[in-house]
Amino acid sequence: MSSLQSKSMEVEQIKIKEPGRFQQFWRSFHRKKPAVISFYFVLLLFVIMIIGPFITPYDAAEPDYNSLLETPSLTHFFGTDEYGRDILSRIIAGAKISLSVSVSAVSLGAIIGTMLGLISGFIGKWVDKLIMRGCDVLFAFPDLILAIGIVAILGPGLKNVVIAVAFFSIPSFARIVRGATLEVKEMLFVEAAESIGAGRMRIMLKHIFPETLPTIIVYFTMNVGTAILAAASLSFLGLGAEPSSPDWGAMLSVSRDYIGTAFHLVFFPGLIIFLTVLAFNLLGDGLREMLDPKMKD
Amino acid sequence: MGDILIEATNIKKHFPLKRGWFEEKRAVRAVDGISFQIKKGETFGLVGESGCGKSTTGRLLNGLIPVDSGEITFKGKDLSKLSRKEWKKYRQKMQMVFQDPFASLSPRMKIKDILKEPLDIHFKQMNSKEKDTLVMNLLEKCGISEFHLNKYPHEFSGGQRQRIGIARALILQPDLIIADEPVSALDVSIQSQILNLMKDLQKEFDLTYLFISHDLSVVEHISDRVGVMYLGDLVEVATKEKIFTDPKHPYTQALLSSIPQMDPTVKREPIILSGEIPSADNPPTGCKFHTRCPFATDECKQKVPDKQNIDDDQMVACHLYKS
Amino acid sequence: MTELLRVKNLRTGFRTENGLLPVIHGISFHVNQGEIVGVVGESGSGKSVTSLSIMRLFHDTPGEIMDGEVLYKGENLFDLTEKRMKQYRGNEISMIFQEPMTSLNPVLKIGKQMRETIELHLNMPKKEAHQYAIKTLKSVGIPRAEDLMDEYPHQLSGGMRQRVIIAMQISCNPSLLIADEPTTALDVTIQAQILNLMKEIQVKTNMGILFITHDLGVVAEICDRVIVMYAGKIVEEATVEELFAQPKHPYTKGLIESVPKIGMKSEKLYSIPGTVPNPTNMPKGCKFAPRCEHAMAICHKKEPALMTVNHHATRCWLYDEEMMKDKQGEGMTNG
Amino acid sequence: SGDNDSNAGNEGKSAKSSEEAGDKEITIAIDQNFITLDPHNAGDTVSIFGIRSMYEGLVSFDENMEIIPALAESYEISDDALTYTFKLREDVTFHDGEPFNAEAVKVNFDRIMDDANNLSAKRSLQFVDSLEVINDNEVAFKLNEPFSAMINKFAMVPMISPKAIEEGTKYVEGNPVGTGTFKFVEWKQGTILEVEKNEDYWGGDQTNVAKVIFSPVPENGSRVAMLKTGEADFVYPMPQQNVKEFENSDDVTIDESPSTIARYVSINTFKDPYSDLKVRQAMNHAVDKEAYLQVVKDGFGHVLDSTMSSETQYYSKQEPYEFDIEKAKALLKEAGYEDGFEAEIWGNTSSETIKGMEFIKQQLAQVNIDVTIKSMEEGTLSDEIYTPEKPEDAKVQMWYVSWSPSSGDADGATRGLFSSEYFPPNGANTAYFDNDQVTNWIKEANATADTKKQEEIYTDLQRTVYSEAPWIFLATDINLAGRSNNLEGVYVAPDGSVNISKAQVK
Amino acid sequence: MWQYLVKRIISLIPLLLVVSFVVFMFIHIIPGDPARLLAGKEATVEEVEMARQSLGLDKPLYEQYFVYLKGLLSGDLGYSIKSGAPVSKLIGDRILPTLGLTFLSILWALIVGILLGIISAVFRNRWPDHLGMFTAVSGISLPNFWVGLVLIQLFSVQLGIFPTGGADGWKSYIMPSFALGAGIMAMIARFTRSSLVDSMKQDYIRMGRAKGLGSGSIVFGHALKNSLIPVVTVAGLQFGFLLGGSVVVETVFSFPGLGTLLIDSIQFRDYPVVQAEILLFAVQFILVNLLIDIVYSFLNPKIRYE
């Protein structure tokens, strides 16, 4: 899409090797400071997610009944929790859970939502109506109730949190991809593909889908943030990750009773969630400006 | 030249308009019953103002949209009743070139893949090597060097993209090319390159063109016969010579006189048509042109003029020429 | 004839990752009162940027005027504060853009958009401005001017909208009108109407018009004098008769020849090979040299100056007498 | 935190701000919503104590869950334990002016026993066969079989004005008319219950509070905040972890009172490896109860040293399983589980349960028992626990739960939990504890009116069950309430009900 | 216009039927047995069975659905299983506080969001933009229960400005509406910004400048109205989500609204209440969508429902 918009600026010069698409992208991305900082932060999180278990100063699960609820100090940078566990270590260890839950939930939602959206937008007619009304019904259900229901039916546990969170990101993905599909569908190259006899499947997957991808990427990024919060809200209602796990949302909700007595228990998990979600959102904002300036909804 | 390659008989296409829920159903009469034939090897030019239904005609012929009524025969075979699947076979013999070279190539596919795609669809048995050779040969002929095969469309200029578009249309070795304003978006210096290329290719591959344009000079340059459209109707069809030297329909005459001439010494008196083109969802009764026609009579307001063959190769739909 | 506008050595560029990239490379020309000056050139040659530079309309774009002067009635517009400049825009100097479909605000009524200019520059109260707007609309041949005031742009056709825009822009009786491809988006029959209208207005008001187009036919039809631009430079300037009778620059010649003409009957059109160079990658020497049939060695090395002979200026080594003599023409002259 | 002399914008609501006597008003923040105000149909503690602010029964509980006379001046139990005769107090009138007498008792009794009404109070009177009105001020209940906790049950049946009963169930639900120290003003579902002083209380002037507002605030933090800001004068339950915040407060006192709540983990004795006594004993030895009290209960509680809380009838102290990892490991080795096993613990989603389960997980990890925590939403949990028809079908392994006998009696603390007739879905014997002797003892204890005998039986029973370790015995609670210093007379009874009948504001 | 409205409203009916069906099935599929919960933990099988019968839960599901539907069509939402109160009364008691909360949230979110958006768009890519967007995005980056808890600590406990919860007096609405509106504010600010930036690139803006208009009239007179069109859509959608989304915030602030009622009811499997509430959410969601369309048509002259 971006290449189409810069029509007036396209002037032939092919002998000189121009910087590749990716390089160009990278360069202009680097001018968006908040997005760049966020990008590196997210990158750092993913690194932590992988090497986390090797760099935690303490065992994240090991209680120490001699140092309960210690405030931040040089031995425990973020203090200790109600079992004397080192909060910093738990946050590091928790990166894996929190990120993988949200990323996989959004991925699942994105895959299903994208398929529905593509089909709905491309085929149109009653298929579109059916899918869109279905989405309306899902929309009309309050997210959390849906989640409570799903967790209640499937039982607690991370896997089902993933499913629940994925479930309520489906309709929004479906809508957004449908919107993009409708737009792309009207483009000339789709007609061109039809005119050479390309079938629906081919048009949908090879011509339309790649065009909607930027929208999906942007929306995906932002939704990871939302998913982290949604998972935390589920934890708040006691339906999230296994409470003993260092999942950030679980840490936050389990420790919320200490807000008046040991604020650091609530502060640090809150801070990391805040920073992470903020980073995903700012990253998404930056990407959106570059990839998909017209994104609606 | 001689055999009729494709013939449209009284084809119609109305696009329903969606407005309020209770409003009576209206439709854009994009193509409102037109007939013409294109002979093998000739170039049939279709001119008319924006929105008069030129592109729709092209898309109908190519089967991208189904006709509401009327008949299209290609090499003697009636196409209007074919299913989607059957169309596929015929489409191979009829290819399109589009107006906007920036929008008609999938932006995320390499040139190589864009050109190979028709082969992937229609010649599944062909191996990759053969396809590559075919693609390379054709690109060469269209003036793009092999060096560019792995690039994306945005890395090319408008003229080059239009060459790629033409190459894509040619790769299936079609008989008919429907070119929908292939040069309108290009600068004059590039436009002439493309027109020349199309002429060369026509000779080399024995192609038949349906050449759609709003630019009369371009149409005059490339066509053998010309059809003039107004609001979904074909108002005049004739050989190029007749249209440009002896236009019959008042609309054709006005069109011709409106073209700015590149000679500042001649001070012309163009026929300035009053008013705007009426909307196609609510066309005037009778002759659709009567609202702007300097010669309109009461009859024109009421009666749709018949299509009259003034002679073998000139048809006009106007009450002025009643036999 | 009094001189209305004089552009001197204008240079304009765009801020890019690699710094300020010039796209107008020092152009100079003038427009007299009551004169229609045409600017032609291929897409990307800098026609629009020139007109925007005169109006200093680079808000919200990376555009930046780098050098030069724009003297309007002897006053350098580039010296004015933005506040002063605003009083010139739409009042002394007006502008019409290419796209009539998008140049009107879709959510405001025609009346409001018409009145805005009038209230602003003529200090009229609302009621009076309303009547005045209707009068102006009628003067550009709009039939139902009263009703139109209450309609939204989307209810009008393209031709109608362009008329509204023209009415809006001449409502404050500007001395200079800059028209950036005002008819390119219109059909030929409508184009004929609009060109007719503009000519009429020009005769009536004795405005100077800077008429930008890429259509040589339109130029021939309406202009008194023509400037041909190529890659951000003027390559030729002459009266319209002179230019079509005796084009000098190979580019101008090529342009004129590559347009198919009715009744021409030639199998093959002339075509200029290649395309306009990219501003990031301008060739050395004459910018047209890579596409020029007559290119000589010097053309690839050194940029020719704009030479004026008998009010006909050309930027080409072929016409450089001195170079022909001793092969050392240097320096630039401002035509 | 500390100085909270501001009133957080809740003018006129707090006791502190209303100086004038007679216009005294208090707000009591509790953790749950009232479900119903129908005194014959309330099952949950909160509804029950809401109701008790307005209603009274023939007898009632004192601060220690001992039975004291209320609407009945005195009572007599026949030797065969089948007839309970009450002498009713005269000169008592309901809030609507109706007199309280034997006829009123009869009307109440009939309402409860009528199957069509489907009232939960019927369960309290399930052994009652009939009611005999002896005279205006004397009634006798006849039982069809002896029931040791019968007198406690009479305390669970408040008396409603006959006139209100006449109006029908819907009326009763919305318009409580009792005899208590307070009378009904308004109940906004899910928001507040407002009651005002009953100036004509038969017992005289018990309280100087004009108005009491019960305000349900489920979120712990918010409830505590209300106490700090003065929006509430009494907060129950007070979360243990917040107690510290009030250590130096001049305005607030933390009241501790004993509780009948026993906390434990029930172990499904029907399932391997839990069917092995050694395993269960090992689990008990592996859990450090003192640490449990510190970590989970913030020090507020006592080690559960029997199958019931010390506040329960016939409680008998046992020797607790001492914390001994080595012993636990040895026992597991004997049982063949040297390398431990994988286990699952269930519990609800409250933050305290979660914390408790986490603790159990950590403790059992020391003996290689790898516990997975499953916290389930209450509805799901009860479905999972109570639907299995047969012990074999039960999926539950461990259940982190607490129990409190609703009327503080030994029967309530044993029958539903340990009798083999009370496996789910019939009862709460989720340990599937199957011991014929225990089942019989429970029956025997009921069959006699001899309290000595009963005590003996329950002592034996507790010893037996404790040694069989169908639970991991954890702790008994201490009820914690936060009270504004100028409020007195409001207390939390061992069963967790808030009593306001003698509230005094200074 | 009226015809259009009527038609739209009629077209809601099938959707509502579907929603009612889905909700009914969904809530009944969730494990949990209100009869058991109602009978209490000491109840025997017979007692549970009796409770089940009196609730009509022993009948086959489709029959229950039809009974429910019949009641629904005659305007009877049934009685709460948990408290026995009429569902309409339960909801009626709670709807006003929740609506008030929702309106207040959306109101401040709109005002602040649009302002922030304008500032960011006007100073695009400069520090006010970064600051504005940082502020806005912060709003959707915090779990709202956390925001609520911190607000209580700060403004109720420490500063004593606002009450910790409840719904009496305007003061008790301030903090919940802040916690609830923060996310929407962020969405609106972002949308206003990108939409305004988009509008500022349009031809008619350049045209306006060519007419001699100043930046003020360009932004407020020309660009803003155009950019508010998508903002209205977003704000409306968010409003649609709000009612259902206030569950957590209401819990934190012990706010006697529909959210806490829903949580209570779903925990108790109080089927009639849950069904009625979700149906209510669906209706308001759809009505809000309708409202958006109407507002949209006022803002966008191209769309007319004549």
Ligand SMILES: Nc1ncnc2c1ncn2[C@@H]1O[C@H](COP(=O)(O)OP(=O)(O)OP(=O)(O)O)[C@@H](O)[C@H]1O
């Ligand atoms: N898919 C469609 N749905 C509805 N209306 C359509 C559709 N395609 C074309 N139309 C309408 O049909 C009429 C004819 O359109 P068409 O594109 O054929 O005109 P054209 O002569 O090619 O015009 P142009 O010179 O602008 O390309 C127009 O009024 C157009 O709005």
Ligand SMILES: Nc1ncnc2c1ncn2[C@@H]1O[C@H](COP(=O)(O)OP(=O)(O)OP(=O)(O)O)[C@@H](O)[C@H]1O
């Ligand atoms: N907003 C912009 N940002 C960067 N470069 C620009 C911008 N606008 C124009 N340019 C560059 O300036 C050069 C001149 O553009 P200009 O619009 O003046 O061409 P033009 O002659 O008007 O072409 P056209 O006939 O297509 O309107 C082009 O190379 C173009 O890429």
Ligand SMILES: [Mg+2]
């Ligand atoms: Mg077309």
Ligand SMILES: [Mg+2]
């Ligand atoms: Mg331009």
